[in-house]
Amino acid sequence: MPVEKSCGAIIFKDGKYLLLKYEWGHWGFVKGNIEKNEGLEETFFREAEEEAGLKREELVVIEGFKEKINYFYRKEGKTIYKEVIYLLAESKTFNVKLSYEHTDYAWLGYEEALKKITYENDRDVLRKAHKFLMKSGLI
Numbered sequence: 836m837p838v839e840k841s842c843g844a845i846i847f848k849d850g851k852y853l854l855l856k857y858e859w860g861h862w863g864f865v866k867g868n869i870e871k872n873e874g875l876e877e878t879f880f881r882e883a884e885e886e887a888g889l890k891r892e893e894l895v896v897i898e899g900f901k902e903k904i905n906y907f908y909r910k911e912g913k914t915i916y917k918e919v920i921y922l923l924a925e926s927k928t929f930n931v932k933l934s935y936e937h938t939d940y941a942w943l944g945y946e947e948a949l950k951k952i953t954y955e956n957d958r959d960v961l962r963k964a965h966k967f968l969m970k971s972g973l974i
Contacts, residue, residue, distance in 0.1 A: 844883070846926050901921070
């Protein structure tokens with residue numbers, strides 16, 4: 836069975852979380868496949884710039900948070916096993932420039948973001964990230 840490994844992040848600023856609407860209709864976080872010889876943070880920074888126009892110098896990765904989810908999906912008639920590792924990052928800006936992969940974005944408060952996110956495993960990651968931020972005194 837084919838396996839895909841991705842990395843993304845829950846990006847926040849001033850108590851708001853960044854959600855992206857993917858072209859096929861679901862709402863989630865910045866994420867993308869890990870390329871050969873690329874680490875987690877490199878993948879995240881590349882994807883943040885490609886998908887949301889956020890540059891490395893506009894983002895600060897918060898140490899101590901890493902959450903993995905996994906799921907199956909179908910692509911070209913094949914079942915794919917997907918692992919996604921989420922980091923947590925603070926943005927220095929609300930300015931987002933969407934890629935062709937997305938049709939909309941929103942900066943939302945915690946409760947609004949939970950309602951907007953399409954998949955339960957992404958909601959679980961947001962719950963854990965929010966709890967981590969509160970416990971750390973970052974929000």
